[in-house]
Amino acid sequence: MEVVVVVVVVVGLNLALPHGRNSEKSPCFGLSSGATIPANTKHGPRFEVFRNGTFVIKNIQLQDRGQYLCTAQNRFGSDRMVITLAVQTEAPKIQPPKSTEIAVYLGKSVTLDCLASGKPPAQTSWILPDKTFVRDAGTLYTILSPMSLKGAYKCIASNAAGADTITYHLHVAALxxxxxxxxxxxxxxxxxxxxxxxxxxxxxxxxxxxxxxxxxxxxxxxxxxxxxxxxxxxxxxxxxxxxxxxxxxxxxxxxxxxxxxxxxxxxxxEAEPQEPFINGMKGKSTTKVLGVSYQTAHLLQNFTSLNNSLLPQDSMLFTFCTPSAYCLFVYFWQNYH
CATH class of the missing domain: 2.60.40.10 (Immunoglobulins)
Structure with a gap:
């Protein structure tokens, strides 16, 4: 008697198929590729048949779809079970951004998102404005923005079930x-x-x-x-x-x-000019002539000593003498305010 079973599995998951009981001889599974796996045996890293006949496929891939044959027999006869494995996949879908028109100031950086879902997980790649192809660039692509890099940036997300694309148009501006x-x-x-x-x-x-x-x-x-x-x-x-x-x-x-x-x-x-000042003191000054006297040269010393004792503080004495031995004494006094 032959039993036909249909199993639907999402790509990327593990699958365990139990086998029937009451068989004197250990069961075995025939793969869709034609290979046979006896009980308690592994076939590569993903396929294994346990001693009790359970068939395990790890990390189901799209290429695993197809028919699998399980056989068992004893002294009374044999039995067969045909398992049709359908692998469920999902083509990539890129999450749409708020805008695909991106303006960035010259010299700044920009991040372009390429977030994609899919079963199996999608692989992302980029095509740059100069036609350079960047593989496995991830979901984010950061660039600098000199004027030479303006243009179209195309992201491609693909898996075994299909592909999806999105194109950004980068406009480089300057302020x-x-x-x-x-x-x-x-x-x-x-x-x-x-x-x-x-x-x-x-x-x-x-x-x-x-x-x-x-x-x-x-x-x-x-x-x-x-x-x-x-x-x-x-x-x-x-x-x-x-x-x-x-x-x-x-x-x-x-x-x-x-x-x-x-x-x-x-x-x-404008450098504002500074007003002049006398004797290191800034401000307007008043000069007064305190006295003028003509004396002969031989009286010069006595006259100077006498009048210096009578001079106000900060006053000055100027003496001018002629060849005929007559001298002019002039006293100045300055008042700063």
Missing amino acids: PPSISEGAMDSVIIPPVTAKLGEPAKLSCEATGEPTPRIIWISPRTDVIPASSDKFQIMDGGILAIKKVTLASEGIYTCVARNSAGDDVKNIKV
């Missing part, structure tokens, strides 16, 4: 520079913080993609080097004037530049 409003059109250097002979700093903060490069141009239209005896360009595009002089006055131009364009700001620098 022109923009200098912040902190860089005003006219800046007067305060004499308190930037007196003649003291340092001063001019700011020029800019944004953009890629990050802009800052260039400074002097009032004489020369490009200022990163470091010199007069200037230093610091982090963040700050221009440091090491020592302010009258020659430092003029319009300084800050240029922020990247591959998308330029932005320009002009900064006017």
Whole structure:
């Protein structure tokens, strides 16, 4: 008597098929490929028949589908069982993204998703804009985005049951520079913080993609080097004037530049002059003539000693003598306020 059984198994699972009982001779299984496996025997890493006749297939694959014949016999006769194995598969299906149109700023990175389901599990590969084929790239593909890599990126997910594809269109963009409003059109250097002979700093903060490069141009239209005896360009595009002089006055131009364009700001620098001062003291002064006297030369020493004792503090004595031995004595007194 022959028994026919149909078994449906999902790909990737294990299958155990029990055998009938009451047989004097151990049963055996015939594979769809034509090979025979006796009881208590293995056939490769995935097929095995136990002593009791149970047939085990590990990690079912699509190619395992087909008919399997189990035979058993004793002194009264023989029996057969035909097992038709159907392997259930699922073609790959890529999870659709929010958008396949991707815009990224020049110089940044981007991650493209290729999440696929399927039975057996799908293998993913990518075709790049330059037609390069990347195998087994996984579900995420990270790229840099120079202008040469813009274009179509195609992901292919495939298994034994079929394939699915998705194509991303990568658009590479650039953001022109923009200098912040902190860089005003006219800046007067305060004499308190930037007196003649003291340092001063001019700011020029800019944004953009890629990050802009800052260039400074002097009032004489020369490009200022990163470091010199007069200037230093610091982090963040700050221009440091090491020592302010009258020659430092003029319009300084800050240029922020990247591959998308330029932005320009002009900064006017004025060095406020310092008022003069006498004897190391700053401020207005009043000078008074306290006395004028003509004396002969032989009275000069006595007159000077006498009048010095009568002079106010911070006064000065000037003496002018003629060849005829007459001298002019002038006293000055300064009041600072």
